Amino acid sequence: MTLTKRQASLIAALRSRHGRKDSGLCLCDGLRACSEVIALRPDLLDLIVIREDFQAEIQYPVDPVILPAQDFDKLTQTVNSQGIITVSRRPDPIAPDAPLSDPFVLVLDQVRDPGNFGTIIRTARAAGLHEIVLTKGSADPFHDKVIRSASGAQFALGMRYFENLESMAETLRKQGIKTFYRTLPAGGDNLFRATDVFKNSAIILGCESTGVSELEGAAGLNIPMPGTAESLNVAQAATIILFDYVRRITT
Amino acid sequence: MTLTKRQASLIAALRSRHGRKDSGLCLCDGLRACSEVIALRPDLLDLIVIREDFQAEIQYPVDPVILPAQDFDKLTQTVNSQGIITVSRRPDPIAPDAPLSDPFVLVLDQVRDPGNFGTIIRTARAAGLHEIVLTKGSADPFHDKVIRSASGAQFALGMRYFENLESMAETLRKQGIKTFYRTLPAGGDNLFRATDVFKNSAIILGCESTGVSELEGAAGLNIPMPGTAESLNVAQAATIILFDYVRRITT
Numbered sequence: 001m002t003l004t005k006r007q008a009s010l011i012a013a014l015r016s017r018h019g020r021k022d023s024g025l026c027l028c029d030g031l032r033a034c035s036e037v038i039a040l041r042p043d044l045l046d047l048i049v050i051r052e053d054f055q056a057e058i059q060y061p062v063d064p065v066i067l068p069a070q071d072f073d074k075l076t077q078t079v080n081s082q083g084i085i086t087v088s089r090r091p092d093p094i095a096p097d098a099p100l101s102d103p104f105v106l107v108l109d110q111v112r113d114p115g116n117f118g119t120i121i122r123t124a125r126a127a128g129l130h131e132i133v134l135t136k137g138s139a140d141p142f143h144d145k146v147i148r149s150a151s152g153a154q155f156a157l158g159m160r161y162f163e164n165l166e167s168m169a170e171t172l173r174k175q176g177i178k179t180f181y182r183t184l185p186a187g188g189d190n191l192f193r194a195t196d197v198f199k200n201s202a203i204i205l206g207c208e209s210t211g212v213s214e215l216e217g218a219a220g221l222n223i224p225m226p227g228t229a230e231s232l233n234v235a236q237a238a239t240i241i242l243f244d245y246v247r248r249i250t251t
Numbered sequence: 252m253t254l255t256k257r258q259a260s261l262i263a264a265l266r267s268r269h270g271r272k273d274s275g276l277c278l279c280d281g282l283r284a285c286s287e288v289i290a291l292r293p294d295l296l297d298l299i300v301i302r303e304d305f306q307a308e309i310q311y312p313v314d315p316v317i318l319p320a321q322d323f324d325k326l327t328q329t330v331n332s333q334g335i336i337t338v339s340r341r342p343d344p345i346a347p348d349a350p351l352s353d354p355f356v357l358v359l360d361q362v363r364d365p366g367n368f369g370t371i372i373r374t375a376r377a378a379g380l381h382e383i384v385l386t387k388g389s390a391d392p393f394h395d396k397v398i399r400s401a402s403g404a405q406f407a408l409g410m411r412y413f414e415n416l417e418s419m420a421e422t423l424r425k426q427g428i429k430t431f432y433r434t435l436p437a438g439g440d441n442l443f444r445a446t447d448v449f450k451n452s453a454i455i456l457g458c459e460s461t462g463v464s465e466l467e468g469a470a471g472l473n474i475p476m477p478g479t480a481e482s483l484n485v486a487q488a489a490t491i492i493l494f495d496y497v498r499r500i501t502t
Contacts, residue, residue, distance in 0.1 A: 032481075115366065123487050128477030156479060192498040223494065224501045226379030228407060230283075236374050239487045240494040243474065247443040247495070250475045 003065050007047060011075050011087060015144060026090050026142035028152060031056060031082040036152030038086065044155075047087040049075065054083030077144075090142050094131055094158040096171050101130045104198045104245070105172065106238065109165055110137035110207040116235040117141065118149020120205075121157060123235070125150075127242040128249075131158040133172075133202070135165060135213075165204065165215045177202050181221035182212040183241070185231050188220015191244055197221065198245045205238050254316050258298060262326050262338065266395060277341050277393035279403060282307060282333040287403025289337065295406075298338040300326065305334030328395075341393050345382055345409040347422050352381045355449045355496070356428065357489065360416060361388035361458040367486040368392065369400020371456075372408060374486070376401075378493040379500075382409040384423075384453065386416060386464075416455065416466045428453050432472035433463040434492070436482050439471015442495055448472065449496045456489050 013019030014027040025046065028034045035058060037045065042061035050064045051072035064084075067075075075085055106124055111117050117139040124132055132141070139146050141154045162168035169180055179201040181189070191197065203221060206212030223232065223240050232240070264270030265278040276297065279285045286309060288296065293312035301315045302323035315335075318326075326336055357375055362368050368390040375383055383392070390397050392405045413419035420431055430452040432440070442448065454472065457463030474483065474491050483491070 119484055126476045126478045126480035126483050192502045224497055225377045227377045229377035232377050233370055236490045239490045243491040246475055251443045
């Protein structure tokens with residue numbers, strides 16, 4: 001079996017925003033992300049391509065296309081590619097008004113950096129969350145760079161999309177969310193001292209450069225910083241919050 | 252004032268491992284990192300280069316070289332450069348046997364990824380630590396990519412270098428470190444339940460792919476993960492540990 005011209009152009013197109021948007025498909029590159037989509041969502045797989053020397057204990061739900069190294073390497077952008085690429089349909093998003101399945105929700109408001117976004121998805125999965133809420137202007141969770149940073153965790157979590165924080169709050173209030181926290185560099189409740197912070201709440205993390213958008217009625221939440229740093233990276237802030245939740249449920 | 256040919260080649264050379272190593276210098280690119288080196292270590296500055304349209308409230312300790320946009324843009328690798336670059340001498344490392352200034356030390360054992368390494372430095376600074384301990388095989392803390400990821404936090408913290416974990420443990424035992432923790436995906440003490448984890452201790456985080464090297468007499472330390480993820484990114488693990496320390500000292 002070999003790769004058709006159409007398949008090769010599709011893989012190239014999926015590296016671009018435009019190509020991803022139009023196709024409803026997404027690209028995984030590398031062993032970790034590909035293993036996740038194969039294990040978690042075999043129903044979504046369209047195509048698996050491996051390099052002739054690729055070796056891993058994987059049960060392939062569809063027959064992989066095996067390519068000589070020089071042909072495979074043209075398809076990948078990873079410097080040290082591990083020799084596997086998949087193309088799959090995107091998982092359906094969660095309906096905005098579907099019932100919630102976690103005690104609190106993490107909301108990403110215009111988090112644009114693919115590395116940060118992917119890291120947050122991976123960490124949310126490790127913390128045991130079942131979904132991520134995001135607003136328009138955030139990175140595409142199925143961008144290949146986001147998939148790589150998340151090690152494919154987006155196939156284990158649901159994504160719930162909103163136009164902006166106002167429509168998010170209006171809808172999630174009806175699903176039982178009582179408190180909306182905007183993370184702030186200072187002011188508001190101290191994460192480590194606040195008691196009900198993970199109970200029927202939405203915790204909103206914002207854009208790397210401008211912070212969280214305004215939201216009427218939202219409370220503030222800050223992470224204490226004894227050092228002299230101006231701020232934390234948004235992925236680090238998300239990690240601290242997610243694992244303070246883990247600490248509370250496991251101790 | 253204009254840039255000499257020698258200065259332009261120096262900036263190019265500092266992007267490479269070889270060029271950095273030989274020169275004893277390092278390169279900061281972008282407003283945040285440059286502001287830090289200018290504010291924290293003006294004594295180390297050799298050269299400041301700005302693009303003609305660069306505007307920021309900075310007190311320049313040395314007269315900047317001002318370049319037309321087309322010349323400046325040749326010097327930078329950042330896609331959206333903010334129009335400032337500095338060249339400075341590297342801060343002196345901390346002597347391996349110098350007294351310790353923090354209640355515990357964070358040890359990075361062959362953490363190679365520049366983004367992860369820089370993020371850990373930035374987060375350690377936010378947590379109030381004064382130094383980072385690292386073993387040979389880790390990323391160079393003064394690599395320009397590490398400086399960018401750390402937003403220049405390496406100019407606020409000391410770096411203490413060791414050949415390997417054995418020489419680190421031997422030396423730091425004499426400085427009063429009683430317990431060495433290797434972070435493990437499972438087994439050992441639970442971070443959130445362990446009581447004396449930040450007292451005269453060294454907490455070792457390892458290489459992204461192979462984990463922490465063996466160390467005789469070291470205890471294990473794990474971060475509980477309720478989710479189904481295989482592991483956490485090393486920068487996220489460091490962040491959780493650093494801010495569990497912050498939680499303990501601030502509540």
